[in-house]
Amino acid sequence: MRLLIYSKALYSSWVYYSPDRILFDAGEGASTILGNKAFAIRRVFLSHGHADHIAGLVGLVNIRNNALGDTEKELEIYYPKGNYLVSEMMAFLARTNRRLNYDLTWIPLEVGDRVELLSGQMPRYIEAFPTVHVHNETSLGYNVVEMRHRLKPELAGATQQEIVARVRSEGKDAVSEDYAQKLFSYGGDSVGIKPTHVSETEILCHDTTFLDERDRKEYKHATLAEAMQCARDAGVKKELICLHISSRYKSKLREIEKASGDYDGLNFKVTLVPPGRIFTVE
Ligand SMILES: [Zn+2]
Ligand SMILES: [Zn+2]
Numbered sequence: 580m581r582l583l584i585y586s587k588a589l590y591s592s593w594v595y596y597s598p599d600r601i602l603f604d605a606g607e608g609a610s611t612i613l614g615n616k617a618f619a620i621r622r623v624f625l626s627h628g629h630a631d632h633i634a635g636l637v638g639l640v641n642i643r644n645n646a647l648g649d650t651e652k653e654l655e656i657y658y659p660k661g662n663y664l665v666s667e668m669m670a671f672l673a674r675t676n677r678r679l680n681y682d683l684t685w686i687p688l689e690v691g692d693r694v695e696l697l698s699g700q701m702p703r704y705i706e707a708f709p710t711v712h713v714h715n716e717t718s719l720g721y722n723v724v725e726m727r728h729r730l731k732p733e734l735a736g737a738t739q740q741e742i743v744a745r746v747r748s749e750g751k752d753a754v755s756e757d758y759a760q761k762l763f764s765y766g767g768d769s770v771g772i773k774p775t776h777v778s779e780t781e782i783l784c785h786d787t788t789f790l791d792e793r794d795r796k797e798y799k800h801a802t803l804a805e806a807m808q809c810a811r812d813a814g815v816k817k818e819l820i821c822l823h824i825s826s827r828y829k830s831k832l833r834e835i836e837k838a839s840g841d842y843d844g845l846n847f848k849v850t851l852v853p854p855g856r857i858f859t860v861e
Pocket of ligand 2: 627768
């Protein structure tokens with residue numbers, strides 16, 4: 580399991596990204612459904628402060644203090660700097676959890692800020708990007724990025740011997756270059772995300788509150804068409820995951836499930852997460 584997701588607009592949204600033990604948003608019920616995995620979480624990244632994205636922090640912070648898991652493990656919660664609803668939640672949790680057995684740290688982030696996940700040969704980090712949701716609240720999306728090496732494009736036609744000879748005479752840097760590969764992008768609640776923010780990501784999670792443009796009364800959330808357009812323009816490599824689908828479509832769950840799959844002309848798979856279901860992505 581790479582992703583464990585629950586997402587129903589207005590009720591609760593969260594995504595557990597298991598490769599880096601990250602919870603993106605923490606809607607109500609996150610710790611209830613995650614069970615033991617709630618102890619595995621190292622970091623939480625909040626996209627914004629609406630209740631359907633942060634109400635689950637109350638349970639999460641508490642359960643890690645009380646239950647039989649590893650209560651020493653620290654937890655870092657990252658959030659958009661200056662977000663007043665998150666600040667209220669932070670104050671509430673501080674007042675109601677005066678004696679935590681583990682370190683709980685709140686870290687404000689701004690657009691472009693990076694959080695290192697692991698260092699080593701292939702460093703990996705989270706980078707915050709801007710989203711557009713509601714005017715009175717700051718909101719962020721997040722990319723999981725991995726630094727990789729590749730052969731310089733101008734050497735694409737070169738033979739093995741030529742490359743080896745070049746390395747011998749000029750060193751490794753003459754033939755290879757570093758590049759940043761986005762592995763996963765989480766947009767939270769947003770109107771259509773600017774494709775450059777999530778360019779060439781492998782997996783994109785995009786707001787898809789409205790399957791039909793005519794159902795949208797206010798410009799705060801995206802439609803399925805906008806999510807697909809963003810993924811196409813961004814050159815998503817593997818999968819578009821459509822989140823935050825409105826519960827007005829709950830009578831169409833079967834159609835929503837059937838709509839997932841490969842589409843003609845798209846290089847990535849489209850997955851619609853049915854509202855109200857616990858959903859896994861392998
Ligand atoms: Zn929401
Ligand atoms: Zn929201």
